[in-house]
Amino acid sequence: MIRYFTAGESHGPALSAIVEGVPAGVALTEADINDQLARRQQGYGRGGRMKIETDRAEVLSGVRFGKTIGSPVAMLIRNRDWENWTTPMAQFEDHAAEVQKITIPRPGHADLTGFIKYGFDDIRPVIDRSSARETASRVAAGSLAKAFLRQLGIQIGSYISAIGPAAEAAAPASLQALLDAGAESLAAEADKSQVRMLDAEAEAAAIAAIDQAKTDGDTLGGIVELYITGVPMGLGSYVQHDRRLDSMLTAAIMSIQAIKGVEIGPAFDNARKPGSQVHDELFAGGEKGLRRETNRAGGIEGSMSSGQPIHIRAAMKPISSLVSPLRSFDLATLEAVQSRFERSDTCAVPAAGVVAEAVVAPVIANALLEKIGGDHMSEIAERLEAYREELRMRFGG
Template identity: 50%
Template sequence: MIRFSSAGESHGEALISLIEGLPAGVPVDLEFVNRELWRRQQGYGRGGRMKIETDKAHVLSGVRHGKTIGSPVAIEIVNRDWKNWEEKLPVEAGDPAKHQVVASPRPGHADLAGALKYNFPDARYVLERASARESTSRVAAGAFAKLMLRELGIEILSHVIRVGHAELQRTATWDEIVAVNAKDEVLLGCVDPETEARMKEEVEQVSRTGDTVGGVFEVVVHGAPAGLGTYAQWDERLDGLLAWSVMSLQAVKAVEIGRGVTAAESFGSQVHDAIHYAQESNGRPTRFIREQNNAGGIEGGVSNGEDIVVRGYLKPISTLRRPLESVRFDTREATNAAYERSDICVVPAAGVAAEAMVALTIADLVQRKFGGDSALEMKRNFAGYIEQIRSY
């Protein structure tokens, strides 16, 4: 069983990521881990914070001589902005005059609900932990899950299919998704240049008006075998677990598996994926195939061997340069919502964070199914299962 937890605040000294359950012997490529962290920081419409931070993974435990050793992996990501907040957010009591309170809650954020829950006089501590800065820890942990899955030939990437009203009107191929994520300059992570240009116009428009914009990202799991998850219990279904993991991300308000939304307004004959059997002449193993993948690679809570496709629907960021109406915590008087330095659009970054959550979920199911205290044992068990499917 692979478990992940995080610690740290948005403007605290560092973020901590803890992953338990990885088998020993997984090769660790720190350049890959740091590129994943870099990818989370990219995208047109990001705010000033990304100009301050250069996120790097500092591995504290669980990795020696370039490989995991079976013990918990702890990762530290230092916040460079901490030097500007040491007196505002000290560990000890500090000088109250230097504390930076959040006096009025932002509509759409956790500010008010969190302050009520924990009986805080303002929303500063809520903001610090509820911030999407926490997703940095998830990306670091997800990178390790990806490294484990890579040993089995399973890859996970994302792309953006909608920003505001600009939407990709076709299905992206895996090769296109790989190509857009290999770029060293990230705009909005869309595989189609014309659609991406319209997405950029959406971001520019809301930027001029002091607003924010959301959208939809799609995460694709490529190379996963049939048989992950189960229909036997409600809390073991793959689609439910993926929905939970992606919905847990900040600002995600809906999750779709495959073409689930379209399926709800279609006839069964239009959306269920007809099954065929591939008889290939090039010596490769034959297998059951589907010419379409409306189910998103999952049927009955179990992966069916096609690409697993998960979409996340991201609301606009709730911190606006043109603030909405709110109420002061102290006087209950009407005022504008507080403003903290923020982004305009984070859909590409949210896709990278969702990749991490999907990777952690898939890695956990893989480890449960194939086991193994070492990567060698896991790969041996996995290979035996793949041979079983091929000879079915």
Template identity: 70%
Template structure:
């Protein structure tokens, strides 16, 4: 099974990731990783850090002649800003110059709890690892699983449906047409927008909202829509809590910094409706596989994929660092103080949507491997195709 770990600080020399369990025989090109990293860096409302970094990943192990070899894959992303932080982030020698400690926590951030939990006298170590800069390593690591899934006919895509007050009430009319071509088509359309929205009117409203927030020294969050197409019926299981597909997908999304809510299908609307208006009815025509006219379940029933498009929604809160800081206090004096200001974005929702695509990929890949088994791509695809054929046979009249 695939698992990955990341390491590195926001202003350290580099970020790194180790990916274990990738099957052998999967063709990987540098652009499969680096294009995803570039997508993560884009988006209207990003801060100055993105003008410094140009993220690319060096592959240090696990790939030979452009194909995975079944051993752990090591990735490293250089932090170009490290040259400006070699004194503040020195790893062994105590700097001769005085480095002022940060002792004023930001509301909504890991600062206060992290400092107390780990026994620091300075918030800086918390800032460095809690930072969403870590997600660059995750996007690189998870891009490998996205490639694997594409070989299996599974695509992951996303768009941003709301930023602050700007966005849609109903799903974009363009969405279904794009999804019929595969979820990657949805992402390509969203990538054409600097806020990853599908409708020009919403895009203009979001840009105006971000501009206003920046002028006010404020920040904005938003809502991300993730879609997964080509998922066969029967991935995941109901038999144990820790193997439920919906739980694993939700956990992956909630692991992203600033994501505080996850919805599968139209779950929150469903909670206000009677069952007769919620559950997706099934129809059989001419002895073919059953079809559904709705997908309110979001492609998951009984914690298993049901053959429909998987639809996930994630709510990202506004970033905790405000240029017009909120009320806080100084831990060194226990006196009232405005919160610490750290270089930050005004809005990172478009980037978060790319990260969301990434983190769900290993979840789907593991659900697929759990169903098929296998150590190399050819073996896995052979078993997947046999499984799909057995499903089709079930529905023959």
């Protein structure tokens, strides 16, 4: 079972991750990790920090001769910005007297509640750990599970269907072909766009909306579309609440900073339709084998993978650090004041898509390992192939 922890402050010396339980024998290159980190840094509307950082993971353990060895993988991602923060974020020297305390919380961020919960007199430590800078560690961790899954024919990819107030773009005509080629083809296509959109008109509208938000000192959210292809039938289970694949996947995505809604397939649209227009009819036999000809369930039935692409949609709220201030108050004096601005992205929805890909990878990897077991790659690949073959023998395809 893959488990991981992250550590690191946004303006501390480095971020880190320890990933435990990656099977042995997973082929791994530095690019498998660093390309994902670079993708996470992209996106129109990101702030000044992304010009400072060029995230790269230093792998400290768990890999030998380009393959995992089953032991924990420790990774370090240095913060280039640290050199500008050695005084306000000093670990052992006490600079409290020289560093101005931050006492005005931003509405919508973790500032107010974190300050009170942890008993601080300065919001800085809240800002530094609640920051989505932490998602660089999660993307590094997820890239290991992604590599493991890729080598078993399971791919994860995402694109963005909405940014800001413009109507959500309908799924493009090319979507099915991209999914047939594997969800990483979908992601590669999305990565060609600065906003990771597949529709040229929607892309132009999103860029214009981000420019307008920037001019207005405002921020934007949007919608991530995530797909996982090649998932065999039967991962997860209906028998116990904590084994439900949909609940594990949505919890992982909901754990991403600023994600406030998650649905499997078009769940909210389905809720307004009769069952006859929602449920995917079942077919078997012939060259196509076991199948459904629609995928309105988003690839999950009975909390188990159905064998179809898993489709998850996630809503990201607008960034909460606004140049044009909102009303707040000073925690030191309780005086009503305007919120203060902290360097920030205007929109980070494209990056959130990359993070979503990373956080679901260990969930799928663990559900697969639970189903077929195995400690090393060839054992796992053999067992998965035997399972797929058994289904083909029984149902065709």
